[in-house]
Amino acid sequence: MKQKYEKAIIYYKKAIKLDDNNAPAYYNLGNAYFMMSEFRYALENYNKALQLNPESAECHYNIASAYLDNGDTEKSLYHFKKSLENDPNNPEIHLNIANLLEQKGEKSDAYESFKQALNLNDNSAKALEGLKRLSDFEEEKISR
CATH class of the missing domain: 1.25.40.10 (Tetratricopeptide repeat domain)
Structure with a gap:
């Protein structure tokens, strides 16, 4: 190869x-x-x-x-966001952004990006996994 x-x-x-x-x-x-x-x-x-x-x-x-x-x-995050500006309906870009935001500890923004990825591709196991990982954080935030 x-x-x-x-x-x-x-x-x-x-x-x-x-x-x-x-x-x-x-x-x-x-x-x-x-x-x-x-x-x-x-x-x-x-x-x-x-x-x-x-x-x-x-x-x-x-x-x-x-x-x-x-x-x-x-x-990486900067360029994924620039990519998203020109291709906002690409679930892979949202997924990559979500993963990077989660790594940075920006859980609320990551959760929203995972949701957007899932909205664009409702068969995305990776988006579902991300939402599941962050669902406890979101529930805790709502109950405050």
Whole structure:
């Protein structure tokens, strides 16, 4: 599989040489690096794609994922939220935001994000699990 991504990197770099304003080539080059766990290079290319296409929800999402894999939850959360601005009906984005908010201890906001994820995908086991984990917190908050 690694060879496949190495080959893709070569081709995307060639495409960029032909047109250095080719946002999809930078984005896909970032994806190839991401799949090889080369997060620094993935981020570099995602950011270039984002400069060329600032409204790209997918680009923000992948930047967020790369930061998350690097353990930078603040930058990850920022980019998931930017992704959500351009793709508000994507339950996966809501789910990722909910998980990060829960990790930060922002339980009330996390609960709302899990609810939104479930509203958009009523078969989301992960959203249900999150709501279940946080339901005691919400009940306690209501009873105060």
